[in-house]
Amino acid sequence: MTADRRTDRRAQRRxxxxxxxxxxxxxxxxxIRGRRPLLAVLLSAFFLVGVCAAxxxxxxxxxxxxxxxxxAPGGLPxxxxxxAAPGAPGAATPSPVPPPAPTKGAAAKGNPKGATDxxxxxxxxxLPFDMPQPAALRSGAAGKKLVFAHYFxxxxxxxxxxxxxxxYYTRNYLNPDGESGKHGRYGGLLRDRPLPVTPKSGDxxxxxxxxxxxTARAAGIDGFTLDLLSLSGRNWDRCNLLMAAARSVDPxxxxxxxxxxxxxxxxxxxxxxxxxxxxxxASAAHRLPDGRLVVSPFKAEEKGVAxxxxxxxxxxxxxxxxxxxVPLFLDFGAHSGEFAPIxxxxxxxxxxxxxxxxSSTRDVQRAHGMGKIxxxxxxxxxARPNQGIYDEAGNTATLRSTWTHAIExxxxxxxxxxxxDYSEGSQFAPSLHNGYAYLDLTSYYLxxxxxxxxxxxxxxxxxxxxxxxFADADPAGDQSLVMSLRRGSAAPRDxxxxxxxxxxxxxxxxxxxxxxxxxxxxxxxxxxxxxxxxGTSAAQVVRGGKGGxxxxxPYRVDHKVEVQDLQYYAATSGRDS
Numbered sequence: 055m056t057a058d059r060r061t062d063r064r065a066q067r068r069x070x071x072x073x074x075x076x077x078x079x080x081x082x083x084x085x086i087r088g089r090r091p092l093l094a095v096l097l098s099a100f101f102l103v104g105v106c107a108a109x110x111x112x113x114x115x116x117x118x119x120x121x122x123x124x125x126a127p128g129g130l131p132x133x134x135x136x137x138a139a140p141g142a143p144g145a146a147t148p149s150p151v152p153p154p155a156p157t158k159g160a161a162a163k164g165n166p167k168g169a170t171d172x173x174x175x176x177x178x179x180x181l182p183f184d185m186p187q188p189a190a191l192r193s194g195a196a197g198k199k200l201v202f203a204h205y206f207x208x209x210x211x212x213x214x215x216x217x218x219x220x221x222y223y224t225r226n227y228l229n230p231d232g233e234s235g236k237h238g239r240y241g242g243l244l245r246d247r248p249l250p251v252t253p254k255s256g257d258x259x260x261x262x263x264x265x266x267x268x269t270a271r272a273a274g275i276d277g278f279t280l281d282l283l284s285l286s287g288r289n290w291d292r293c294n295l296l297m298a299a300a301r302s303v304d305p306x307x308x309x310x311x312x313x314x315x316x317x318x319x320x321x322x323x324x325x326x327x328x329x330x331x332x333x334x335x336a337s338a339a340h341r342l343p344d345g346r347l348v349v350s351p352f353k354a355e356e357k358g359v360a361x362x363x364x365x366x367x368x369x370x371x372x373x374x375x376x377x378x379x380v381p382l383f384l385d386f387g388a389h390s391g392e393f394a395p396i397x398x399x400x401x402x403x404x405x406x407x408x409x410x411x412x413s414s415t416r417d418v419q420r421a422h423g424m425g426k427i428x429x430x431x432x433x434x435x436x437a438r439p440n441q442g443i444y445d446e447a448g449n450t451a452t453l454r455s456t457w458t459h460a461i462e463x464x465x466x467x468x469x470x471x472x473x474x475d476y477s478e479g480s481q482f483a484p485s486l487h488n489g490y491a492y493l494d495l496t497s498y499y500l501x502x503x504x505x506x507x508x509x510x511x512x513x514x515x516x517x518x519x520x521x522x523x524f525a526d527a528d529p530a531g532d533q534s535l536v537m538s539l540r541r542g543s544a545a546p547r548d549x550x551x552x553x554x555x556x557x558x559x560x561x562x563x564x565x566x567x568x569x570x571x572x573x574x575x576x577x578x579x580x581x582x583x584x585x586x587x588x589g590t591s592a593a594q595v596v597r598g599g600k601g602g603x604x605x606x607x608p609y610r611v612d613h614k615v616e617v618q619d620l621q622y623y624a625a626t627s628g629r630d631s
Contacts, residue, residue, distance in 0.1 A: 218250030354381030404431030430465035449551035
């Protein structure tokens with residue numbers, strides 16, 4: 055009877071959804087999620103202990119200022135950024151130091167006065183291998199194999215420079231009742247957030263962007279693909295500030311300009327050309343060795359070849375900028391032929407499930423057959439509460455599969471999709487629920503992609519991943535829109551994955567809820583799947599009866615949940631956070 059009622063309730067929720075006319079675009083940003091009381095405890099702990107390293111960026115606000123006085127990130131539509139209804143008794147009106155006002159050409163400036171950079175390098179011993187220095191990954195053949203991470207300006211490390219236990223992310227994005235309940239239908243806007251950072255004095259927003267650049271560089275990433283959501287307002291200001299932050303941290307760290315054609319509100323080629331030229335003033339703007347500015351529009355097929363030809367022509371005739379056009383398509387097969395004459399290379403947004411990745415082999419071959427470079431998408435997962443859709447990532451299977459295809463298929467460049475789009479649940483950046491796990495795994499595959507040789511495993515390292523609820527869990531709260539599996543995705547699975555990187559064969563002792571067990575793992579990489587059970591999970595390497603490295607996944611799995619959360623959580627034995 056209980057199962058029947060649950061099935062009926064889920065059917066009623068799905069029947070209440072508006073009908074879709076076609077597949078949902080991968081670039082529709084949605085999602086929010088409320089955590090249990092455990093979240094507040096964990097956030098407080100992170101803040102009090104000072105465990106603050108960061109990465110991320112928040113949605114651009116509505117035109118009005120938020121309660122914090124900073125732009126409230128939002129999805130589509132934008133957020134209002136208030137905790138209580140305007141004029142309501144007791145409505146909070148704090149006023150932290152606002153970020154600097156935008157200035158034309160700010161991207162080309164040096165370090166803003168008073169800015170500090172607190173970004174930390176990767177701790178020694180965090181990875182199963184010794185990470186090459188940036189210079190080794192940027193020279194010779196390795197320097198031609200470029201890896202970028204898709205940077206989404208709405209979700210920075212901090213939105214208001216407040217303590218993590220009471221900042222905008224906690225109050226409004228991780229809380230189903232946040233922003234006056236506007237995200238309550240799907241349980242809140244986000245399910246994860248950037249790894250908390252301590253509040254800073256001075257120009258905190260600039261310092262946080264510097265920290266993100268350092269974090270990406272330490273992972274071996276060559277630069278960011280910068281999602282240009284608008285040509286004015288807070289997102290535009292962050293674009294300019296990021297260009298300056300990249301230059302100040304590392305002149306070799308590059309920013310590829312990616313106008314987002316699902317979001318930009320202009321049909322005038324001259325307007326876009328002017329904006330691109332403004333950002334191109336910055337030395338951080340990614341150019342080819344011959345000096346051409348790389349422009350890689352998201353969903354390039356939104357505009358025709360003639361329109362883009364005019365943009366490229368205006369960049370050269372009015373601004374003296376030659377362009378290497380690398381369009382990113384949502385449907386590469388349907389548009390590659392018509393765009394080939396004006397393109398230096400191609401890319402696609404890609405699939406977020408570990409099955410069906412074989413198409414990437416065909417895409418690389420097609421691009422190379424046309425004499426074009428190919429930028430391969432590499433992803434972790436995708437879960438979008440506010441769109442009611444998700445992909446089955448299979449723990450770390452999607453990450454490993456997409457990286458393997460980029461390596462074996464001969465991709466020229468890679469784009470990590472995404473660095474910090476928390477509304478898609480697709481972040482590689484260090485986050486509250488995943489720490490550095492996904493970024494550290496990427497460093498291993500990135501090193502192979504760029505150098506052509508697999509790194510030697512010199513220290514045992516374990517990665518543990520699982521969801522905090524079963525795939526068919528029915529939220530008991532007020533959430534009315536629940537996520538359904540995207541067409542073409544792998545089937546849902548309820549598994550804990552122990553991914554081991556071992557210097558030699560060993561036993562791995564595991565605990566999943568109340569179930570204890572062990573398995574033999576060979577030297578090298580090995581994935582072991584265990585049934586998901588209520589409770590927490592842990593794994594430890596054992597040799598000769600002695601315990602070695604250990605990893606704990608502290609997030610409890612429950613049958614009963616208030617809010618649906620189908621993202622995978624992950625942890626690594628290589629770090630404390």
